[in-house]
Amino acid sequence: MAQEALIREIEAAVNRAPDVVELRLHLAELLATDGRYAEALTHCSTVLSQDAANRTALVLLQRCTAALAAPTDEKAPPPVEFDWRAAEEQVAEIIEPEFIEVEHAGAGISDADYDVVQRPDVRLADVAGMADVKRQLDLALLGPMRNPEVARAFNLSARGGLLLYGPPGCGKTFLARAVSGEIGASFYPVAISDVLDLWLGNSERALHNIFEAARRNAPCVLFFDEMDALGLRRSSLSNSSALRVVVNALLAELDSATSDNEGVYVIGATNMPWDIDPALRRPGRLDRMIFVSLPDAEARAEIVRLHLRDRPVTAIDLGSVVARTEGYSGADLAQVCATATQLAMADSVRTGQVRPVSMPDIDAGLAQTRPSAGPWFDVARNVIEFGNSDGSYDDLAKYLRRKKFR
Ligand SMILES: Nc1ncnc2c1ncn2[C@@H]1O[C@H](COP(=O)(O)OP(=O)(O)OP(=O)(O)O)[C@@H](O)[C@H]1O
Numbered sequence: 001m002a003q004e005a006l007i008r009e010i011e012a013a014v015n016r017a018p019d020v021v022e023l024r025l026h027l028a029e030l031l032a033t034d035g036r037y038a039e040a041l042t043h044c045s046t047v048l049s050q051d052a053a054n055r056t057a058l059v060l061l062q063r064c065t066a067a068l069a070a071p072t073d074e075k076a077p078p079p080v081e082f083d084w085r086a087a088e089e090q091v092a093e094i095i096e097p098e099f100i101e102v103e104h105a106g107a108g109i110s111d112a113d114y115d116v117v118q119r120p121d122v123r124l125a126d127v128a129g130m131a132d133v134k135r136q137l138d139l140a141l142l143g144p145m146r147n148p149e150v151a152r153a154f155n156l157s158a159r160g161g162l163l164l165y166g167p168p169g170c171g172k173t174f175l176a177r178a179v180s181g182e183i184g185a186s187f188y189p190v191a192i193s194d195v196l197d198l199w200l201g202n203s204e205r206a207l208h209n210i211f212e213a214a215r216r217n218a219p220c221v222l223f224f225d226e227m228d229a230l231g232l233r234r235s236s237l238s239n240s241s242a243l244r245v246v247v248n249a250l251l252a253e254l255d256s257a258t259s260d261n262e263g264v265y266v267i268g269a270t271n272m273p274w275d276i277d278p279a280l281r282r283p284g285r286l287d288r289m290i291f292v293s294l295p296d297a298e299a300r301a302e303i304v305r306l307h308l309r310d311r312p313v314t315a316i317d318l319g320s321v322v323a324r325t326e327g328y329s330g331a332d333l334a335q336v337c338a339t340a341t342q343l344a345m346a347d348s349v350r351t352g353q354v355r356p357v358s359m360p361d362i363d364a365g366l367a368q369t370r371p372s373a374g375p376w377f378d379v380a381r382n383v384i385e386f387g388n389s390d391g392s393y394d395d396l397a398k399y400l401r402r403k404k405f406r
C-alpha cells in the first residue's frame with residue numbers, strides 16, 4: 001500500500017478510536033517518517049495530554065521538534081527505511097478494511113446516490129444546549145417518526161416539514177444532521193444557492209430527481225439549506241419568473257412528499273425566513289417553524305469543551321470564557337478555539353517545546369473574534385415590530401423581549 005494511503009487509513013482509524021494511544025503513536029511515527037513533523041507533533045501532544053509520561057511519545061516529540069526547529073535550508077534527515085509490510089501486519093487487527101458494508105436500521109444508500117446522500121454519525125446529544133429546540137423537534141418530528149403506529153392512532157404525522165431559522169452559525173445545519181443521525185436515517189443536504197442555476201434551466205426535473213433520490217433512500221432527511229435563496233422578494237425582476245417556476249416545482253414536490261412519501265422528512269433552514277415565499281409555509285409544507293437562537297451560558301461552555309476536546313489544554317477557565325462570550329454564536333466559539341489552538345501550536349513549533357493551549361491563547365482568540373450575529377438581530381427586531389401579525393415569529397419575539405430586559 002502506498003505510504004499516503006496507509007497514513008490515510010490509519011488516520012481514519014484514529015478518528016474512529018481516538019483514545020487508542022498505540023494507534024495514534026503509530027500514526028505519529030508514520031507522519032514523522034514522511035517529514036510531516038507538525039502533524040506528528042499534534043498527535044504526540046494529544047497522547048501526552050492523556051499520558052504525560054509516555055516514553056515513545058516523548059522521544060518522538062523530541063525528534064519532531066528538533067526537525068522543525070532546524071534551519072529551513074538544512075536538508076531534512078533522510079527518511080528511515082521503513083518496513084511497510086511489517087507495519088501493515090502490525091495494524092491489521094486495528095484498522096478496518098477500505099470498504100465495508102454496514103448494516104443500518106433503514107435501507108442502505110442506493111448505489112446511484114453515494115455522492116449525495118450521507119449517514120451522519122452525530123446525534124442530538126452532540127448538539128450543545130438547545131433544550132427547548134430539542135423538545136420541539138421531539139414533539140413535531142422524532143416522536144412520530146419513532147412511533148408511527150401511535151402517531152397514526154392520533155392522526156398525527158411526521159410528514160410535512162420543519163423550517164429551522166435563526167442567526168448564522170448557531171447550529172441549524174448541525175442540528176439537521178443530528179436529527180437524521182438520531183433516527184438512523186440517511187441525510188441528503190441540498191444547498192439551494194448551489195443548485196439554483198441548474199434549477200433555473202430545468203427546475204422541475206432537477207427537483208424531482210432530488211426528491212426521487214430521497215425516496216429511494218428512505219428513511220431520509222432531505223435538508224434544504226439557505227431556503228431564503230428562493231425568496232422572490234429579494235430577487236430582481238428579470239429572474240423572478242424563473243424563480244417562480246422553481247418555487248412552484250418545489251411546492252408540487254412538497255405536496256407529493258406529504259401525500260405519498262413515507263419516510264421522507266423535509267427540513268429547511270434559513271437566516272431570513274421573512275424572505276421565503278409564504279406559500280412554502282402553508283400547512284403540509286414547511287409548516288413548523290423552529291427558532292434556533294444563540295447558545296446560552298451552559299451551551300457555550302459545552303461548545304468550548306467540545307471544540308477543545310482531543311487537544312492538549314491546560315487550566316482553561318470555562319466560567320470566564322462563558323462570561324465573556326454572551327452574544328457569540330457556536331461558529332464564533334469554534335473560531336475562538338481554533339485560533340487559540342493555532343497560537344499554541346505556532347509557539348510550540350517556534351520554541352521547539354510543546355506547550356498546551358492555555359488561557360492566554362483563548363484570550364487572544366477572543367480578542368480576534370467578534371460576535372457575528374449582531375446585524376442579524378437588528379434585522380430581526382424590525383421584522384418583529386412590523387411583520388409578526390400572524391404570530392409566526394412568536395418564539396423569536398419572546399427571545400428578543402427576554403434579552404432586552406436582562
Ligand atoms: N449547539 C451547538 N453545539 C455544538 N457545536 C455547535 C453548536 N452550534 C454551533 N456549533 C458549531 O458551529 C458550527 C456552525 O454551525 P452550523 O453550520 O450548523 O450553523 P448554521 O446555523 O447552519 O449557520 P448558517 O446560518 O451560517 O448556515 C458547527 O459546525 C459547530 O461546530
Ligand SMILES: [Mg+2]
Pocket residue numbers: 172173174225269
Ligand atoms: Mg447552515
